[in-house]
Amino acid sequence: MSKETIKKDSTQYETFTQEEYMIMKDDLLRPMRKIRLGGKIWIAFLVLVCCAGVYAYYIQETKSKYVTVSLRDITFWGVYISNFVFFVALSLVGVLMSAVLKLTNFExxxxxxxxxxxxxxxxxxxxxxxxxxxxxxxxxxxxxxIHGRIQSPIVWDIIVIMTYLATSMVLLYIPLIPSLSTCKNHLTNLPKWQLKMYKFLSFGWEGTPEGVM
Amino acid sequence: MSEHTENSHKNEENNPSDATEAGRRKFLKFGVLAAGLSVVGGGLQKVFSDESKSTLTEEKVKVLTAEGKVVEVNKNAIAHPADNNLSHLTERDGIPNRKFIMVIDLARCANARKCVEGCQKMHNLLPPIEYMKVRKMQDTPLTSPYWFPTACYHCDNPPCTKVCPVGATFKRSDGIVGIDSDRCIGCKFCMAACPYSARTFNFGRPEQVEFNESHPKCDTQENCCVTNGGAVGTVSKCDFCPSHVAEGRLPTCITACPNGTIFFGDELEDVVTNGEETFRLKKLLKDRSAYREMEELGTKPRVYFLPPVKRLFPFEDATKAYNTEE
Structure with a gap:
C-alpha cells in the first residue's frame, strides 16, 4: 500500500466526531464497568438454563442414552442432529455476512x-x-x-467444525483488537492480570495509520 | 517376527486385558513387514512338518471320493475342517475359504418367533431389541399378506461399512459384516446408511444393563457369542453367529425355527441347509425364483428370499405382529 492511499484511507476513517467517539466508547465500556440488576437477573437465568442442560446430559449418560430426548432405533439422532445442522448453518451465515461485507468494501x-x-x-x-x-x-x-477414515462423512463433519471454529475465532479477534486496546486504555480500576490480558490481546495496537501495516 | 512378538509382550505388560487387541493393532501397523516375515516363516514350518509327518505314520484309512469310489489314503493326508484351529483369527478375519449365505423360505414361516427368541437368548437381548425380526408383509391390497423374517443381510456392497468414521464395522472375507464394539464410537451413521434398518443401538436401558450383568456371556456352550454386542452406547446387529459357524454349527435362528424356514450355507460349497434338509444353493435359488430385498440399491445382500408360493401355513392375522411401532 502506498503512502498516499494510507493517507486517503485514514481521512476516510475519521467520519465520526469526538463526541460520537465518546458515545461509542461509553457503549463499549459501560457493561464492563457495572452490571445493573436487570442484567444480573438475565445472566442468572442463562446460567440456570446452562445448568439444566448439563443436568439433562448427566441424566442421559447415567440412566440411559435415550431418556432425555426420546431417541429410538428409528429416530436415533433426533433433536441433536437437527440442532447440529441448525448451528452449523448459523455459523456459516456469520462467516458469510462478514465475508460479503468485507468483499464489498462497506465500511x-x-x-x-x-x-x-x-x-x-x-x-x-x-x-x-x-x-x-x-x-x-x-x-x-x-x-x-487414531482410527479415522477420511472416506467417512463424520470425519468431514469434524474437519468442518474445526475449520469453522478456527476461522471464526480469527475473524472475531481481528475486529476486536481496537476495542481491546480501548479497554486497556480506559478501564483503570481492574485487577492487574486483566490489564495484562488486555495489553497482550490488543497487540500494542494504537490506531495509527503506520500500525495498519 | 521376533520384533512383532516383543511388541506384543510390551503391550501385554501395559494392559493384559487388551493384549490381543493391542497386538493386533501393532500387527496392522507393521502389516507389510510382519506379513512378509510370516509368509517366510510359515513356509519353512510347512516344509519341516511335512517331512516329519511322512516319516511318522504309514497308517491308511478308507475314504469315499466324490465319484463314489473307495480309496485308501494316508491318515495324515485327510484334513478335518472341524479340527482347524481358528483361535488365531481375530474378530475381523474371515474364516478362510468360506462365503456364508442365507436363504429364507417365506412359504414356511408361520410367525412362530422362535428364531427371534433364540437370537435374543444367544445375544443376551431383552425385548424389544431384536436382531432377527419377523414382519408382516403385504405386497398389494389384493394379495395375501405373509410373514417376512429379516435380519442383517451381510451385503457384499455394504453401505454401512463405508460411512463408519473409525472402521468399527467391516466386511470379512467370509462374507460377514461385523462390528467391533470396542472401537464403535456410537455415531449411528451406519444405522442411517443401512436401507434395511438391520442395526440397533444399545441405548443402555437399565433393565438391559442389569440383565447383561446377571447373565454373563459364554456361560454355556449353547449361549456363546464371540462378538461383544451388548456394549452400551454402541451399535449392534445380527452377526451370523461367527462363533457357531467357525465350529461348523448353524446359527441359532436356524436351529430354533420349528418349520425349517431359514437355510444357511456356504456359497463356495454351493449348499444350504436348515439342519434337516439340504439343498444345492444355485438349483434352489433357480427353481424357486429367489430374490433379494431392494435389489435396485446395488447393496448385493447375502440373504435370499424364496417367494411365499404353496404355503405350508395359512396367514393368521390372529398371530401377534410385533415391531409394528418401528
Missing part, C-alpha cells in the same frame, strides 16, 4: 462483523457439543484421530 460493516462473528463462534461450539451429545460413546472421541 459500516465493522461493528456488525463482531456480532456476526460472535454468533458464528458460539454456534459452531454448540454444533460440536450437539455432535458429542448425540454420540453413544463420547469417551472414544479420540478414536476419530
Amino acid at each position: 459500516w460493516y465493522r461493528p456488525l462483523s463482531r456480532i456476526a462473528e460472535i454468533i458464528a463462534v458460539a454456534a459452531i461450539m454448540l454444533a460440536g457439543v450437539s455432535i458429542v451429545a448425540a454420540m453413544g460413546r463420547p469417551d472414544r472421541l479420540h478414536y476419530l484421530i
Whole structure:
C-alpha cells in the first residue's frame, strides 16, 4: 500500500466526531464497568438454563442414552442432529455476512462483523457439543484421530467444525483488537492480570495509520 | 517376527486385558513387514512338518471320493475342517475359504418367533431389541399378506461399512459384516446408511444393563457369542453367529425355527441347509425364483428370499405382529 492511499484511507476513517467517539466508547465500556440488576437477573437465568442442560446430559449418560430426548432405533439422532445442522448453518451465515461485507468494501460493516462473528463462534461450539451429545460413546472421541477414515462423512463433519471454529475465532479477534486496546486504555480500576490480558490481546495496537501495516 | 512378538509382550505388560487387541493393532501397523516375515516363516514350518509327518505314520484309512469310489489314503493326508484351529483369527478375519449365505423360505414361516427368541437368548437381548425380526408383509391390497423374517443381510456392497468414521464395522472375507464394539464410537451413521434398518443401538436401558450383568456371556456352550454386542452406547446387529459357524454349527435362528424356514450355507460349497434338509444353493435359488430385498440399491445382500408360493401355513392375522411401532 502506498503512502498516499494510507493517507486517503485514514481521512476516510475519521467520519465520526469526538463526541460520537465518546458515545461509542461509553457503549463499549459501560457493561464492563457495572452490571445493573436487570442484567444480573438475565445472566442468572442463562446460567440456570446452562445448568439444566448439563443436568439433562448427566441424566442421559447415567440412566440411559435415550431418556432425555426420546431417541429410538428409528429416530436415533433426533433433536441433536437437527440442532447440529441448525448451528452449523448459523455459523456459516456469520462467516458469510462478514465475508460479503468485507468483499464489498462497506465500511459500516465493522461493528456488525463482531456480532456476526460472535454468533458464528458460539454456534459452531454448540454444533460440536450437539455432535458429542448425540454420540453413544463420547469417551472414544479420540478414536476419530487414531482410527479415522477420511472416506467417512463424520470425519468431514469434524474437519468442518474445526475449520469453522478456527476461522471464526480469527475473524472475531481481528475486529476486536481496537476495542481491546480501548479497554486497556480506559478501564483503570481492574485487577492487574486483566490489564495484562488486555495489553497482550490488543497487540500494542494504537490506531495509527503506520500500525495498519 | 521376533520384533512383532516383543511388541506384543510390551503391550501385554501395559494392559493384559487388551493384549490381543493391542497386538493386533501393532500387527496392522507393521502389516507389510510382519506379513512378509510370516509368509517366510510359515513356509519353512510347512516344509519341516511335512517331512516329519511322512516319516511318522504309514497308517491308511478308507475314504469315499466324490465319484463314489473307495480309496485308501494316508491318515495324515485327510484334513478335518472341524479340527482347524481358528483361535488365531481375530474378530475381523474371515474364516478362510468360506462365503456364508442365507436363504429364507417365506412359504414356511408361520410367525412362530422362535428364531427371534433364540437370537435374543444367544445375544443376551431383552425385548424389544431384536436382531432377527419377523414382519408382516403385504405386497398389494389384493394379495395375501405373509410373514417376512429379516435380519442383517451381510451385503457384499455394504453401505454401512463405508460411512463408519473409525472402521468399527467391516466386511470379512467370509462374507460377514461385523462390528467391533470396542472401537464403535456410537455415531449411528451406519444405522442411517443401512436401507434395511438391520442395526440397533444399545441405548443402555437399565433393565438391559442389569440383565447383561446377571447373565454373563459364554456361560454355556449353547449361549456363546464371540462378538461383544451388548456394549452400551454402541451399535449392534445380527452377526451370523461367527462363533457357531467357525465350529461348523448353524446359527441359532436356524436351529430354533420349528418349520425349517431359514437355510444357511456356504456359497463356495454351493449348499444350504436348515439342519434337516439340504439343498444345492444355485438349483434352489433357480427353481424357486429367489430374490433379494431392494435389489435396485446395488447393496448385493447375502440373504435370499424364496417367494411365499404353496404355503405350508395359512396367514393368521390372529398371530401377534410385533415391531409394528418401528
